[in-house]
Amino acid sequence: MKLTGREKTELFLEGIVTVILLLMLNLSIIILINQSIHTNPGLRDGIFIIKKSILIGPDHYHLWSWENIFITLMLVFDAAVVYWRLIRRYHQMQLRHIISELHYIANGHLDHRIGFKLKGNTQSVVESINALVDSVIKSMNEERAIESSKDELITNVSHDLRTPLTSILGYLGLIQDKQYKSQEDLLKFTQIAYLKAKQMKSLVDNLFEYTKVKQTGTPLSxxxxxxxxxxxxxxxxxxxxxxxxxxxxxxxxxxxxxxxxxxxxxxxxxxxxxxxxxxxxxxxxxxxxxxxxxxxxxxxxxxxxxxxxxxxxxxxxxxxxxxxxxxxxxxxxxxxxxxxxxxxxxxxxxxxxxxxxxxxxxxxxxxxxxxxxxxxxxxxxxxxx
Missing domain, CATH: 3.30.565.10 (Histidine kinase-like ATPase, C-terminal domain)
Structure with a gap:
């Protein structure tokens, strides 16, 4: 993920402000400790005894400057705090970019995916989002396919039922209007209507069987x-x-x-x-x-x-x-x-x-x-x- 110029400036200022605050805090702590030592003879004598008893190295050097040790520890602590603050702010920027990408996808760009290559849990979040979008797209496509399939089913069933139904109504209409010339014509018209009705029943039976076996959990004997x-x-x-x-x-x-x-x-x-x-x-x-x-x-x-x-x-x-x-x-x-x-x-x-x-x-x-x-x-x- 590439940071913008503004974000780089923001990180730099974050580091400068953190360093200044920590230096002020360190200076305040040193002043307070010095004042406490100078105003408390017992504490000063105790520190002197501790310094004299601590020996460093094979030549047995005495530790006389506690301020140097304290400053070194404080610098290590300060560096850790600065690093933590910068990493924390950097992760916030990553999340901001991810949210921006999500808004872009939500605005209708469903073919877009987050292409960041990050580390740790943040990368897991990116992969989960991409997988979720893929799943949503797949579900939407399946839903469209189902709707299209339903429309096709209705169209086909309507066509297949309308054709024999038209014949049935036509021949029954001829019979009702007595537009037959002989008993043979009457039997012919009723026979055709009967066959067309059987044809409709066969289609309905097949359609019922098809929908029944397509249902999930259809029981089997x-x-x-x-x-x-x-x-x-x-x-x-x-x-x-x-x-x-x-x-x-x-x-x-x-x-x-x-x-x-x-x-x-x-x-x-x-x-x-x-x-x-x-x-x-x-x-x-x-x-x-x-x-x-x-x-x-x-x-x-x-x-x-x-x-x-x-x-x-x-x-x-x-x-x-x-x-x-x-x-x-x-x-x-x-x-x-x-x-x-x-x-x-x-x-x-x-x-x-x-x-x-x-x-x-x-x-x-x-x-x-x-x-x-x-x-x-x-x-x-x-x-x-």
């Missing part, structure tokens, strides 16, 4: 689950639907049961969403592969892969964002609600795991990494962050 057996059950559940879409679904587990501690219902929701996506976007492919295996120590890995179209590279980093759709439209016929993968990621995160995705010409694979024991948390590799 933990049980011991055999992943190999779960894969076989998933194949049986989706075999018919996959067949209707020209896909063959198969599972390959381990030779022995692969047990983990997890919430079976929520974990089932994860794999249901991943398999549904594989069926929806795997058109053109022939297979959906489910595999489970032991990964790193204390880690199970489940792969949900399909040989359908490749996911664009620019979409891989955004694919787990809520309402994001790879096809870039808001068409429910292909895109769904856009919440399935976000829900899956949130559930896996609740279990202490993570999901990674890779997509190449021949295979798109979602790898679900889960800890064996509930309460453990897996670290995502740096190349996947």
């Amino acid at each position: 933990i049980n011991r689950i055999d992943l190999s057996q779960m894969m076989e059950q998933l194949v049986a559940s989706f075999e018919l639907e996959a067949g209707k879409n020209g896909l063959q679904i198969s599972a390959q587990g381990t030779d022995q049961p692969l047990y983990i501690e997890a919430d079976a219902e929520k974990l089932g929701r994860v794999f249901n969403n991943l398999i549904s996506n594989a069926i929806k976007y795997g058109k053109g492919g022939k297979h959906i592969y489910l595999t489970c295996q032991v990964g790193q120590p204390n880690e199970a890995v489940v792969h949900v892969a399909n040989d359908g179209p490749e996911i664009p590279k620019q979409s891989l980093n955004q694919i787990f964002e809520r309402f994001y759709r790879v096809e870039g439209s808001r068409n429910k016929d292909t895109g769904g609600s856009g919440l399935g993968l976000a829900i899956a990621q949130s559930i896996v995160d609740l279990h202490g795991g993570y999901i990674a995705v890779t997509s190449e010409n021949q295979l798109t694979t979602f790898a679900v990494h889960l800890p064996f024991k509930h309460g453990d948390r897996l670290s995502r590799p740096d190349d996947l962050k």
Whole structure:
């Protein structure tokens, strides 16, 4: 920290004034002691005896001048006082500079940091202030991101609800105004309104599920689950639907049961969403592969892969964002609600795991990494962050 010219002058004057005051104090003390000695013969004789009895060095010099000893001690004391006063004033100047920097930051210069390199506790204060400002900035950015996320959520939900609602109102309006020509038209209009209402209910259900799993402290019903057996059950559940879409679904587990501690219902929701996506976007492919295996120590890995179209590279980093759709439209016929993968990621995160995705010409694979024991948390590799 550099002192200004005014502060240097202030320090110099502080030293001069302190020296003058101390010299006056020393002189006063010497005069008082001399007067006391001259007016008190007993004290004078006692001092003489003490001087005569004190011998210094191998040659046994007598200490005759007490004034020199006293003056030397007083000079040492004076130097210590001057140093203490100057250091104290210098620390006050440091704090004044720190306060000035704080006012500068508080006036809106939030990217500014105190760059002083000081010593002792003062440097700790500077580092604590900088850390506090960083924390405040981080909190403000997170709050802005949350507000922006809320606005985006409202916009997306409003759009996704308005589209089927408009259709429902339109077809019900036609029915109310009797603008149908036959019983077949009436059934057609009610069928479309019913399907659009189901579409709205699906979105609301997904939205409710997403907000529920995103809440901190969401309770989990933990049980011991055999992943190999779960894969076989998933194949049986989706075999018919996959067949209707020209896909063959198969599972390959381990030779022995692969047990983990997890919430079976929520974990089932994860794999249901991943398999549904594989069926929806795997058109053109022939297979959906489910595999489970032991990964790193204390880690199970489940792969949900399909040989359908490749996911664009620019979409891989955004694919787990809520309402994001790879096809870039808001068409429910292909895109769904856009919440399935976000829900899956949130559930896996609740279990202490993570999901990674890779997509190449021949295979798109979602790898679900889960800890064996509930309460453990897996670290995502740096190349996947």
